[in-house]
Amino acid sequence: MARIDEKTTSEIVAAHGAKPELLVQILANIVNRFGWIPEETVRQLASELNLSRADVHGVVEYYHDFRTTEPGKHIVKICQAEACQSMGSERLTAYAEKALAMSLHDTANDITLEPVYCLGNCACSPAIMIDGKTFGRVDEQRFNQLIDAMRGDD
Ligand code: FES
Numbered sequence: 001m002a003r004i005d006e007k008t009t010s011e012i013v014a015a016h017g018a019k020p021e022l023l024v025q026i027l028a029n030i031v032n033r034f035g036w037i038p039e040e041t042v043r044q045l046a047s048e049l050n051l052s053r054a055d056v057h058g059v060v061e062y063y064h065d066f067r068t069t070e071p072g073k074h075i076v077k078i079c080q081a082e083a084c085q086s087m088g089s090e091r092l093t094a095y096a097e098k099a100l101a102m103s104l105h106d107t108a109n110d111i112t113l114e115p116v117y118c119l120g121n122c123a124c125s126p127a128i129m130i131d132g133k134t135f136g137r138v139d140e141q142r143f144n145q146l147i148d149a150m151r152g153d154d
Contacts, residue, residue: 009048012029012033013026020051064117071112072109072110072112073111076130078093078115078116079121079126079128080116080117
C-alpha cells in the first residue's frame with residue numbers, strides 16, 4: 001500500500017469540495033488508498049476542513065474500518081457476526097490467534113488480524129477475508145492453507 005502524503009490528502013479533500021460534511025467519505029477514501037489514518041492526517045484534515053481535531057477524531061473512532069495504526073502488508077479478517085458464530089468462528093478465531101501468534105487487532109510479521117461483522121457470506125459460514133478476498137466454510141485446515149497461499153504470494 002502506498003505511503004500517505006500531504007499532497008494526496010489535500011487532493012482527496014479538494015475532490016470532495018473541501019466540505020466538512022463529507023468527512024466520512026474523505027476518511028474512507030484515505031483508508032482505501034493508504035490503509036490507515038495517521039495523526040498528522042487527522043491534523044491536516046481538521047485544518048483543511050475547518051474542523052477541530054476532536055471532531056475528526058470522533059468520526060475516526062466511531063468507525064471500525066478507520067484504522068489509526070499502520071496495518072501489515074496482509075489483512076486477515078475473521079467474521080464475528082451471528083451466522084459465523086453459530087458455525088464456529090470463535091473457535092476459528094482462537095485457532096488463528098494461536099497459529100499467527102497474535103491477538104485480534106494486532107499487527108505482527110506483516111499481518112494484521114481483525115474482527116469483521118458480516119462479510120455477506122453467511123450461507124458459507126464461518127467466513128474470513130484475506131486481503132479483500134472472501135473465503136467461506138473455513139476450518140482450521142483451510143485457514144492454514146489460505147495463510148500459506150497468502151505467504152506464498154509474497
Ligand atoms: S455472519 Fe459472517 S458472513 Fe455474515
